[in-house]
Amino acid sequence: MVGHSVVAFLALIAAVAAVPAEFDPIISRLDPEGLRYGYIRDDEGTPHLVDSWIKASDLRNMARYNPDTDNEYHLYTRSNPLISQPIVQGNSALLSASNFNPARRTVILIHGFLGNILSGFNTVLVPAFLMAGDFNIIVVDWGKGAHFGFNGISSGRSVGRFITWLNQASGASVNNYHILGYSVGAHQAGIVGRSLNGQASYITAMDPADRWIASQALRPSDSQYTEVIHTNIGNIGVEAPCGHVDFYPNGGIGMPGCSTALCDHYRSYFYVGEAMATGGFTGIQCATLADAKSGSCNLPGRLPMGGVNPKTGASGIYYVPTNGSPPFSQG
Structure with missing residues (x-):
């Protein structure tokens, strides 16, 4: 069945490629119940108008992105906190020469729409994790596909395949993974966890994007403990609970010290x-x-x-008051 599906998809791509450029038919309505158009902000805050209906031209663009070859994986540890080491799926020699230690906890960081390795999400979290403990921190750079948000689906599945190879090659355990994603990347973190059969111990989703496909959205079963932090509900971020535990700092919108939706989202x-x-x-x-x-x-x-350790078994909705400037925590 899988082979037939692949052949059918390739045939569709070939047919689309033959369609004149001025004719751009609708192929699929990914979110038939929602609005067709909406804005998604990239990791730098610039809004981009996104069409949730897939057109022939979209299939052509999506076909050019191959996450198995285009995604990049950058390893940071306390032995190399500033300069990453590349890990390439299938290259066991490169992995062996790196500082990856299968006995350590492994952290996977997934940026958002139009982001890359230099996104603020990564520059904040990499040093924070290195301060907290001796981890394998792997930054997923899916920037070559992040210009089209729905590529997060294929990217997430590809990241799952990468992790499966990494565990087989190194002896690391899927139960020792913490997967974190921001905005569109939060839903991708869920897809990664789903591709690992929900065996990862911990997912942290940061203000999951509201403009997303319902059938591919983050869900509690994507990991053993799925935690969601909502900071801009009803605008950039989704409002409804979608984890085992959902935190709503300051009610989920209007963060102290912020005057814009983007500032809320970043928080x-x-x-x-x-x-x-x-x-x-x-x-x-x-x-x-x-x-x-x-x-x-x-x-x-x-x-x-938040924090290093999952609160497995916990559930519910929580309110968190914060300060308007660092330290944000009130204890």
């Missing part, structure tokens, strides 16, 4: 970075999402937001 990874390096964020359990949004949570449960 998600700044909070995660601070939590990794110094801890301190404490969530107050809420009875409902409405309570979290209004900040009127009074259940007795308390739970740390």
Whole structure:
């Protein structure tokens, strides 16, 4: 069946390539229940109008991106905190010569729409993790495909294949992985976890993008403990809970010290970075999402937001107050 599907897809691509450029028919409505057009901001904050309907020209563009060869994987450890070491799938000699240690916990970082290795998400989280512990930190640069957000689906599946090879080649365990994604990359983190059959121990999703395909959205079962941090709900970020635990700092929008939606969106990874390096964020359990949004949570449960270790078995919705400038944590 897989072979037939591949042949059918290649035939479709070939047919599309033969279509005159001025004729650009609709192939699929990826989000038939939602609006066709909407804006997604790249990792630098620039808004881009995105069409959620797939056209013939989109298939041509998507076909040019091959995540198995175009994605890059950059390893950082305490032995090389500033200059990454490349890891190439299938190249066991290069892996053996690197500082990758299968006995360590492995962290996977996945940037957002139109991002790359230099995105603020990476420049904040890499040093934060190195401060917190001796990890294998692998930055996924899927920038060659990130110009088309839905390439995150094929990229996520490819990252899953990369991790499977890495474990086979090194002896590392999938249960010792922490996968983190930001914005569109948050949903990609879920796809990575899904491709690993939900065996990764920890996913941290930072303000998952609201403009995404419902069937490919982040879900709790993507890892053993899936944690979501919402900082710009109803605008750039999705509002509804989508993890085992969903944190809504300051009600999920209007972060102290911010005056723009983009600032709110960024705060998600700044909070995660601070939590990794110094801890301190404490969530107050809420009875409902409405309570979290209004900040009127009074259940007795308390739970740390973010951090190195998964809170496996925890669930629910939590409100987290923060400061307007670093340190953001109020303890």
